[in-house]
Amino acid sequence: MEKLTSIHNQHVKNWKKLQTKKYRRQTGTYLLDGWHLVNEATQAGNHLLQLIGTEEQLRAYSELQEFSDETYEVTEEVMQHITDTVTPQGIAAVVSLPDAHKIPDSNTLRGGWLFLDRVQDPGNVGTMVRTADAAGFTGVVVSHRSADIFGPKVIRSMQGSQFHLKLYEGNLEKWIEDFKKINAPVYGTQLNPQAKSFRDVEPGETFALIMGNEGQGMSQHLLNQTTDNLYIPMRGQAESLNVAISAGILMFQLNKNL
């Protein structure tokens, strides 16, 4: 086990660089920060490429070393440097990015799916993935020009849900076509009282729900492609709901037959 005390060490520099999308893509890896996420990864059968911890934490979680190719002991200063949290727990791991670009074949499209159309805020993306997991959804597909699903803030809000469901990046037009081919409904969402009330849909065991950009909602060309567009009737004077709240309300309505 190597001990690293300097933030100028090349390993440390590389871990820090994993905060950028470019370096995550280049290396095909990302960083999990904190014992909860590292545990979730190993429990889901994931392999840790590198386990990184302070002396104290590596001792406390010594069983984690079994799951790891390489273990590095670092100072608290180094840990602070490589994570973007204010008070890191002192345990982190580098794991492989899943193949987010893979297009699944239509046999695997069973269940509830959430599609995110240019959702910008990392906290919203992460919270929606976590909620999809709790709602028993099969997967989440994130469009291009959404927040990067393996950025530190998304990772933090997902709370490990990336290990419980399928997570893809992709072209939503193609995904919608795939769902139509197997006669599964695709529900768009629209801030439009003329759209269909979310209480009036009874989906079966396979369907997709699309949530749109925080400010602009869903793209018009996707709205035109859907089976139905849903609306949450609002009774007060609020003009809209936060996108993650809307997604929660809709997913827990649509998941009744999952």
Next chain:
Amino acid sequence: MEKLTSIHNQHVKNWKKLQTKKYRRQTGTYLLDGWHLVNEATQAGNHLLQLIGTEEQLRAYSELQEFSDETYEVTEEVMQHITDTVTPQGIAAVVSLPDAHKIPDSNTLRGGWLFLDRVQDPGNVGTMVRTADAAGFTGVVVSHRSADIFGPKVIRSMQGSQFHLKLYEGNLEKWIEDFKKINAPVYGTQLNPQAKSFRDVEPGETFALIMGNEGQGMSQHLLNQTTDNLYIPMRGQAESLNVAISAGILMFQLNKNL
């Protein structure tokens, strides 16, 4: 109209101090930042004690001056200093705090009410108030040791909903008693599959829903006082939902008869 260019001016210092709970309580006022909130206040018939704007914004929103006792023109630097936003819009106002400690009489308890038991995160509190507004709820009661409902972050997430519903601080035990006196159900929430499924309740026109602290949930003594405690059945492997997401799912289930 007074022009203020220095952050050392006494008015400017006082506006800055409105970021603290202590000074808000002492003066009975708080600060609204940005045109959306200032507009919401005046549309709801609120009086602006002081309107503060850059030259450009005061010109653009000159009609606001009718609603204000005093108007102050400030520099962008001053505006930046008194708000906690990175790029303020250049328009702000000081308004009176509502009397959050007033106990309403039981005639006013009609409708849906949300009670927050020690919810800590200002964003969660603000988002839940906004969602309660959209769900057509009558009011929100925030317990002691919750995030301050007139702090800058709560104000920002509420997006003006404080002008659409009743907002109180108070002792939730007393509020529960008041609801029981008029035979209105009070629903607690619990991460416990033995609790009642949220889909199995059909509340009438008056009820209260309690959401608890992010980490610990609701206090045991409040759970013992409720009519029923509700649970959102989770299908995936996620251990819990974000409290604001749960509140959204529950409020849009319970509001069917409002």
